[in-house]
Amino acid sequence: MNIASVRRPIIPPTPPRAPDNLSFFGRLAVIRQNMIATWGQRAYEEEIIQGRFFLHKSFILNQPDAIRHVLLSNYENYSRTPAGIRMLRPVLGEGLLLAEGHAWTHQRRTLAPAFTPRATANLVPHMTAVLDETIAKLDARTNEPIDLREIMQRMTLEIAGRTMFSFGMDRHGPTLRNFVMEYGERLGRAYFLDMVLPVSWPTPMDRARARFRTRWTEFVARLIAERRAAGKKDGAPPRDLFDLMDESRDPETGKGFSDEQLVDEVATMILAGHETTATALFWALYLLALDPDTQEEVASETRGEHLDSMADIDRQKFTRAVIEETMRLYPPAFLVARAARDKDNVAGAEVSRGDIIMIAPWLLHRHEKLWDQPNAFIPKRFMSKEPPDRFAYLPFGAGPRVCIGAPFAQAESVLALARLIGAFRIELADEAPVIPYGVVTTQPDHSPMFRITRR
Known part of the structure; x- marks a missing residue:
């Protein structure tokens, strides 16, 4: 895909690439700190890289047809x-993501x-109400250093709470954020025994x-109990995601969710929804702060819109293209790893039972054979008449297991970015480069300070 650009695009900072001859144990040491720093230059150039993972072979796939085979054609084998x-x-x-x-x-x-698109449209008023409140609070903090990453986390958590339960997260937000931070800092990292021992x-x-899970599920169950106590008028249409999920039935079996299953589904939607969207919005704001001209294009598009x-x-x-390009450079899920249940042939490579297949959106989205100027921020590549191959761009996965909440996340991200950039001019107040690192999602190594001014 060739991209013509009048001005030179920005290239945001990234971690240094690992030596291609990095030893297994050297790679293992890096994994715990920053998974995306374990890949060398070969991984950005070659279509398939074969290695070993203890007793099994491992494959990194950067070929769209091979990825299509694993995620779509023969997905049940992985x-x-x-x-x-x-x-x-x-x-x-045992929610949808892991079932x-x-x-x-x-x-x-x-x-x-x-x-469905209709269900998502009915939730937009919840999003706009939170955005109105966020912009009002930011109005009082213009021309002072602010942590937009934290603000995005609070904002998307509030949106998650209102779209899920129709109530605010003022009382519960700090507890939920503490759970997320606690898990990401220690328990969400892969240790040596985690990778080599069977799950059993x-x-x-x-x-x-x-022990964490016991406390976490008790917390989510309390949120559900509070929502149920608020009730719902008989015959009234669903007012939030909880109503929709609680009333949903499998069209073939007629069964809904048990209380235990509902806890896992709610936890999946709240965590997957608010954390990944907050991260995507942070990276979008960071990129627009680095690229004022593109920021002005977003502001120009939103001018005069009710949104x-x-x-x-x-x-x-254009704002949607900015979000899409942000998720290309900083895919929320930087790695998809699968284990083969049975033998297979993937793009000519013989796969045996137990072999590990790695599809890394971080690599795929920056692969030199798939993208023109792969490390540059060029939103207009997503407005081209030649869109990227469906299996070369995987911010939400692909195939039958594609993220069910993708339309909701995209609508929220576009709406939030358009409203925020339409209201404020955003600049960095911190000169230190922000380096992405992969733990559970693609996170910044620190939260830089920003400065905003009213347009």
Whole structure:
């Protein structure tokens, strides 16, 4: 995909690439600190890289057809790795993101009505109300250093709370943020035993994660109990995601969710929704602060728009392209790892049972054979008449297991960025480069300070 640009695009900072000959144990040491710093130049140039992971082979796939095969054509042959399950199960339980087989099919069918375009459109007023409040608070903080990362986390958490439960997160927000920080700082990192032992063999960190899960699920259950206590008028239409999820039934079996299952589904939607959207918005604001000309294009597009409906959101073509380019450079899920259940052939490579398949959006989105100027911030590449290959761009995954909440997340991100940039001019007040690192999602190594002024 060739991109013509009048001015030189910015190239945001990234971690140094690892030596291609980095030893296994050297790579293992880096993984715990920053997974995306473990890949060398070969990983950005070659279509398939084969290695070894203890007794099994490992493959990094950067070829769209090979990725299509694993995520779509033969997806049932590939399951999450033990390390992936260990990282996610304590916070997501057996919710949609981790479920397999019939359990996944039941959950996907049951949840589908809650995430239709119409359902998302009905939730936009919740989003706009939170954005109005956020902009009013930011008005009082113009011309002073502010932490926009924290503000995005609070804002998206508030949106998650209102769209899920129709109540604010003033009382519960600090507790939820503490859970997220606690897990990400220690328990959400992959340790040596996490990667080599079967899931059925608990590691020392698994015991700590189990204790965390007990506290976490009790907290989510309290949120659900509070929402149920608020009730719903008989015959009234659903007013939030909880109503939709609680009332949803599998169209084939007629079954809904048990209370235990509902806890896992709610936890999945709140965490996956607010954390990934907050991170994407932070990176978008950072990129626009580095690139004032592109920031002005966003502001120009939003000028005169009401931005309070899905129709308004759909008109923000350039702002959407900025979000799409942000998620190309900083994909929320930087790595998808799968273990083969049975033998297979992937793009001529023989895959055996237990072999590890790695599809890394971080690599795929910056691959030199797939993208022109892969490390540069060029939103207009997503307004081209030649869109990227569907399996070369995976911010929300692909295939049957594509993120069910993608339309909701995209609408929220475009609406929030358009409203914020339409209201404020944003600059960096911190000269230190912000380096992305991968733990659970693609996070900044520090929260830089910004300065905003009213337009």
